[in-house]
Amino acid sequence: MYDNAPMKKTNPSFLNGVPELLVLRLLARREMYGYEIVKAIQSETREILSFGEGCIYPYLHYLEEEKLVSSRRKEVEGRSRNYYQLTARGKKRLDALTAEWNRVSEGVALLMGGQHA
Amino acid sequence: MYDNAPMKKTNPSFLNGVPELLVLRLLARREMYGYEIVKAIQSETREILSFGEGCIYPYLHYLEEEKLVSSRRKEVEGRSRNYYQLTARGKKRLDALTAEWNRVSEGVALLMGGQHA
DNA sequence: TTTGAATACCTCACAGTTTGATGTTGACAA
DNA sequence: TTGTCAACATCAAACTGTGAGGTATTCAAA
Numbered sequence: 001m002y003d004n005a006p007m008k009k010t011n012p013s014f015l016n017g018v019p020e021l022l023v024l025r026l027l028a029r030r031e032m033y034g035y036e037i038v039k040a041i042q043s044e045t046r047e048i049l050s051f052g053e054g055c056i057y058p059y060l061h062y063l064e065e066e067k068l069v070s071s072r073r074k075e076v077e078g079r080s081r082n083y084y085q086l087t088a089r090g091k092k093r094l095d096a097l098t099a100e101w102n103r104v105s106e107g108v109a110l111l112m113g114g115q116h117a
Numbered sequence: 118m119y120d121n122a123p124m125k126k127t128n129p130s131f132l133n134g135v136p137e138l139l140v141l142r143l144l145a146r147r148e149m150y151g152y153e154i155v156k157a158i159q160s161e162t163r164e165i166l167s168f169g170e171g172c173i174y175p176y177l178h179y180l181e182e183e184k185l186v187s188s189r190r191k192e193v194e195g196r197s198r199n200y201y202q203l204t205a206r207g208k209k210r211l212d213a214l215t216a217e218w219n220r221v222s223e224g225v226a227l228l229m230g231g232q233h234a
Numbered sequence: 235t236t237t238g239a240a241t242a243c244c245t246c247a248c249a250g251t252t253t254g255a256t257g258t259t260g261a262c263a264a
Numbered sequence: 265t266t267g268t269c270a271a272c273a274t275c276a277a278a279c280t281g282t283g284a285g286g287t288a289t290t291c292a293a294a
Contacts, residue, residue, distance in 0.1 A: 021229075035241065
């Protein structure tokens with residue numbers, strides 16, 4: 001962040017790392033495929049959060065490389081899909097990320113909660 | 118986020134935009150100087166959050182440029198300090214950012230809260 | 235039957251952002 | 265006079281979501 005990088009705020013606020021948290025959380029419930037995950041995040045958060053496919057797909061590839069998820073090809077309803085499932089390692093990461101999210105939320109709440117202006 | 122950008126996770130999670138939120142919140146209570154803000158974030162969040170001077174100082178410069186805060190030089194306790202105070206514009210931005218933080222938190226809670234694995 | 239919408243996957247340039255290192259000056263205590 | 269803290273400042277490096285672009289398939293409507 002520099003004076004010559006004028007912080008134009010075209011970028012999202014507070015969303016850093018959130019996609020990974022949500023993807024892992026969804027896969028902890030059941031195996032899902034990429035496109036389904038994109039839609040699930042929209043619907044389950046009532047459109048509050050929405051991450052593009054350009055964010056989710058690369059994330060899934062990264063997670064697989066890191067052995068946090070595994071994938072298998074499946075033919076369903078005349079569609080070919082890549083289903084992803086959480087590994088034991090992925091579950092650990094989910095727990096760590098969840099704890100971190102709670103920590104940050106608590107930190108923000110502590111400071112924001114002080115006497116009002 | 119690319120496959121060749123291995124996402125080494127040396128960077129912070131969930132902190133995107135948080136410094137601006139906290140700085141504005143602190144200044145809504147009373148005028149403060151940079152170094153004091155850095156320390157206040159640490160102590161008020163019980164060390165949960167800590168942003169370096171390399172983050173806070175440039176932010177203050179940006180906020181001043183955007184007329185979200187104003188500053189004045191003050192000599193206190195034999196020290197020369199730049200005190201910053203919130204402008205009306207800054208108050209509006211604080212309100213907007215606070216609302217956004219609450220929105221994101223709610224979105225995450227909605228998805229995370231679903232049935233456990 | 236071909237048009238279009240929805241499904242399903244993929245990649246990448248861009249613009250931010252925080253970190254951590256580095257530097258300066260001055261006050262004050264050991 | 266050495267070291268620590270206060271107070272300010274700058275910047276390269278690394279990370280990360282957006283928005284736009286691309287391909288291919290399925291299926292319903294015109």
